[in-house]
Amino acid sequence: MPEKYHIKTKPIPPRRPRVGKYGVVDWREDCARCHNCVKKACVYDRYRNENDYIQNLSDVDALYFDCMGCFSCVQDCTKGLLCLSINPVYEGMGNSYWTPDIIKTTWLQAETAKIPVSGAGYGGPFTGTGFDAMWTDMSEIVRPTRDGIHGREYISTSVDIGRKPSFLIFDEGKAVGDFPPLLSLPMPLIIDMSPAQYSLPDLGPVIRETAVRTDLIAIINPNDLSFQNSDLQQQLPHVAFYIGSDNSLPSKELLRKTKLVEITDDCKVPERIKKLKSMHPDIVVSVRVELNAQGPERAIELADLEEVEVIHIAADPNGNEVGVNKPRFVKDIIREIHTALIEEGIRDDITLIAGGGIALPEHMAKAIICGADLVTIDLPLLIALECHLCDRCVPGMPCPAKLENIDTDYGAGRMTNLIAAWHDQLIEVMGAMGMREVRRLRGDVGRAMFFEDLEEETFGRLFGTRKKD
């Protein structure tokens, strides 16, 4: 059996008290001091744990909220003194896109490296916007292999970055001609730089270590000072330098140890690609296109250039177009660019990387179904470090996750756990679809069901025109 892609993980508990959704307010006055107090009967030992927490508290900066919301104590207390409440800190986390539930599930995966499992049916809204407006398909009998659940080991999540020849020429049994450099990643994921507003703590060493442990690539700023003192031999193959318009190119010596480099989109794209290729012929160059109002059009235009082999489209952290009044969501833009490239007959010449708004593992699968070859993530890795996305990354403000004191083992361990859990979930989704290879998932919209289509086919036919939101 060939060696399989496997990410080594181990449980890494949180450093900070868990921020749960529920808490119990205890009106102690009038307590009857029952011998069989409901607090002793808590299935999760929540009250005992709370006592331990309070006794070992070093500084009072977080209350204890780790109730599972089963109402058992509330409903059984002899005097009815307990009251379940929703934790305001939990509700205040994140924003309308990065919801508290997303943050919580990310924390759990970063801690355990496991696929989150729960009982009862889905309790969320019927549908939503963006990636929530589509469902992935399943196949009743067609499987990736005939081995059922065990066949999952055979599902390949590898993707290629770079230009592939559209045909091969053989001479005496040997392929001849030029083979452009091609970079293979074991899963369709690249670690991107954090958005500016979340870049206060220097997480460079942690992120690079994560890229090494997961055998992935992290896009980094070459001016990152911490980089100078790290193990370059080990880390350079797992980093891609990001070179802005005004940045000078990294030294040839450094560049030649990397496999991917990213440049910003400007008028000198072809020249800069040529220059980089002249410095390191085996490097793959990605062009980062910000998804502003002209972004999608520009991406399609760039794809036509002979020099361009990889395009990285970057939406804002919430997956929206940047600086646009009524922004479109990254999912729709991926479909638009993918379709345009197919129509021009150049889809297979270009690798399309999509980023911005990739918050959950299903987003990775769905973005690929919509037409991306792979995705980038940034904020989920920050959240893995118990970040609340409180948007207060400014000097002098206390960080609820205390990100200023991160040790590499904890940080890289949690990020690695998260990526491992995402990888497993990608396999779950593909297994259900009966897909054996993530490369084949790209643009296969037949493996998904879109809300608008299902509504039109069903309710549109039965009930007429859908009212505008």
Add this chain to the structure above:
Amino acid sequence: MVQEKKIEEILPENTLKTRVPQTEVAREIKPAPSRFRNEIGKYIVHRSSECIRCGKCAEVCPYGVHVYKTGYKFFASPKNHLCIGSACEKTDHYCVVLCPKGALKLAENPMTEGLGDFRWTADMIMATWKMAQTGDIPPEEYGLQYQCGDSGGGFDRLRFKFPDKPPIELKEDQINTSIELNRRDDRRPKIKIDVPWYGGGMSFGSVSNVTQLSKASAAVAWNTFTCTGEGGYMERMRPFDDHVITQVATGLFGVREETIQRVPIIEFKYAQGAKPGLGGHLLGDKNTVSVARMREAVLGISLFSPFPFHSVYSIEDHMKHIDWIKHINKRALIATKVSTPTDVDMVAVGSYAAGTHIVHIDGGYGGTGAAPNIAKKNIAMPIEYAIDKVHGFLEAEGVRNQITLIASGGIRTAHDIAKAIALGADGVVVGTSELVALGCVRCTRCESGRGCPRGIATTDTVLSKKMDIEWGTQRLINLYNAWHKELVEILRRFGMSSIGQLRGRTDLLIHLDYSNDVEAKR
């Protein structure tokens, strides 16, 4: 169900020998109050120390919120769940105003914010509890918005378009809610159930034996079915054999020829809506001694029922399975449970071709004892789309009246049942609502550790004693009665004498997000 003499004719000899007398359960509606001391209500009544215990509040309240037992020094805690809240302000028995000392205060219960979710709102959960408690539709004055959830789509945006006056005046006893499960002319029993639903498959392991037996008893009382799920067939279930569907899934846990021969319906589970394409999971913590014994498995290890059937890769293979069961049990009807992929219509018609009697489609938002969250949210389509798709395709293929179409995966109330039937199903399978009737709060913690803290979806010996079979049975009988009343009322308003007349009547529905002018355009 099936007459005894017929059973003698059709049951195999070995089953006849081991057959036990069948239990009878009366369809009797009795109060079944909450088993918890403090039932959660929409409102909270506060009594301050100003109270002089004059008893005025207890005297005026017709709902029994205030309890002052003679011989006691103080009032008992108010029964908040009986209070109708602000609706009482307009009446002449509003205790807050009538209290001579102004000692009473009324407030909305803040805890309801923590109860339920988009699909099962707090109101829906509390209304289901009320139905299970009383056997009746929750009175309007309680103001519980329970007929729809808050998911913003599907059933929650569909409404019935009732005529101002029924076209035909019918009395309740003239309205028939029964459905036939065998529509094939294949000389197998013509099984009819009194209500257009039966209980979903929940294995021993995913739920306690008390839960399973309560479901089975209620199924007997209402002449319908419950399903064992895939976790073995308890000996204690045998007195209910005639109302049990046993499931054959890929793990074949506890499946034996003898168990297949016990029951009138056998269900092949290909997929489950909550985790389509992923198979069944029972996490190790819930694989207790009794579960391991029942499933003939090793104690404490996670049990997977791996997807798919290794022996089924085509409709012909499926037919082979069905033939095998039909051969083993000559009286059995076959149900095929599938999920809702994009080609669910093809799957359904293929299943018909293979000889199934019931095609059971389980939508993407279906219930589960344990499933990956990514699967619950994202894989396969919601049932509302699938019902219409399958019903339409079976009609187009000309086989609609030879197969029973059962829908599940998000059916929570009698209104959902009626809407599912109006979209094209013959009947439905319910699961979560039964558990809610037994006291579930949907905390979603059924899957691991000791299992359900409420004692429903657990095999922990201590937790499962939180409930007894008699109480559980009564709660379910009551819930079914309330649903039945509501369904009869819906049919009465449409002037329909049978639930079958509602099937596929999408013209009686409106969707709040659409122009609803299709009929006018025609």
